[in-house]
Amino acid sequence: xxxxxxxxxxxxxxxxxxxxxxxxxxxxxxxxxxxxxxxxxxxxxxxxxxxxxxxxxxxxxxxxxxxxxxxxxxxxxxxxxxxxxxxxxxxxxxxxxxxxxxxxxxxxxxxxxxxxxxxxxxxxxxxxxxxxxxxxxxxxxxxxxxxxxxxxxxxxxxxxxxxxxxxxxxxxxxxxxxxxxxxxxxxxxxxxxxxxxxxxxxxxxxxxxxxxxxxxxxxxxxxxxxxxxxxxxxxxxxxxxxxxxxxxxxxxxxxxxxxxxxxxxxxxxxxxxxxxxxxxxxxx
Numbered sequence: 001x002x003x004x005x006x007x008x009x010x011x012x013x014x015x016x017x018x019x020x021x022x023x024x025x026x027x028x029x030x031x032x033x034x035x036x037x038x039x040x041x042x043x044x045x046x047x048x049x050x051x052x053x054x055x056x057x058x059x060x061x062x063x064x065x066x067x068x069x070x071x072x073x074x075x076x077x078x079x080x081x082x083x084x085x086x087x088x089x090x091x092x093x094x095x096x097x098x099x100x101x102x103x104x105x106x107x108x109x110x111x112x113x114x115x116x117x118x119x120x121x122x123x124x125x126x127x128x129x130x131x132x133x134x135x136x137x138x139x140x141x142x143x144x145x146x147x148x149x150x151x152x153x154x155x156x157x158x159x160x161x162x163x164x165x166x167x168x169x170x171x172x173x174x175x176x177x178x179x180x181x182x183x184x185x186x187x188x189x190x191x192x193x194x195x196x197x198x199x200x201x202x203x204x205x206x207x208x209x210x211x212x213x214x215x216x217x218x219x220x221x222x223x224x225x226x227x228x229x230x231x232x233x234x235x236x237x238x239x240x241x242x243x244x245x246x247x248x249x250x251x252x253x254x255x256x257x258x259x260x261x262x263x264x265x266x267x268x269x270x271x272x273x274x275x276x277x278x279x280x281x282x283x284x
Contacts, residue, residue: 229262
């Protein structure tokens with residue numbers, strides 16, 4: 001008698017649902033968005049959930065005196081939306097009573113439990129809650145620009161190769177790589193040309209906080225002036241794009257100043273390399 005084989009379908013044990021980020025535009029008409037909450041949605045609306053995504057420590061660090069206002073706005077949005085999602089899972093047509101609040105794209109999700117669904121939804125959103133404690137994303141055009149800077153620098157000063165791509169270790173785990181470090185300068189390099197302006201704030205705020213964490217947690221033999229900041233590859237833009245870009249950079253500079261971090265914009269790799277070489281010439 002031939003044995004009948006049973007087909008096991010692991011997806012039978014998974015919970016199906018959807019998730020949707022809820023955005024706040026902190027500075028009107030800037031195009032910058034932060035995620036203040038994530039909605040987890042199911043066929044049965046009674047199972048729907050709202051999860052706040054504004055971590056207190058990071059929000060206070062970035063927004064300073066404005067953080068209290070953001071927390072209040074987020075709380076009002078949650079209070080307004082919570083009874084709505086308990087009646088229907090089709091929420092993206094809902095009109096908020098507050099200005100500057102919007103829904104992101106609804107995405108499908110299948111996981112073993114609710115906790116996993118919440119973690120993935122929060123970490124996948126453009127949220128301040130995923131700025132720290134996560135591995136950095138790979139950005140091939142940006143890596144090429146960094147490699148070009150490194151090549152220019154090391155052609156002049158081969159000994160500086162070891163100062164590039166230094167690991168940031170927190171809680172015994174590598175969470176990021178810092179572009180260049182010596183006793184005069186710590187910096188990250190970023191190529192803005194390949195970024196969506198609406199995501200600049202979240203992406204570069206993560207980089208700012210990584211720099212701050214590195215400078216605070218890493219023993220450095222600092223002598224005299226010390227510069228920590230971002231070196232940004234400024235793109236060539238149309239007049240329309242330039243307005244949005246300047247709004248994004250102005251907002252980013254506000255947060256950078258609150259962390260005592262600088263921002264330098266360059267148009268050529270050679271300019272970035274000159275900054276590095278100048279710091280090396282002044283270094284012991």
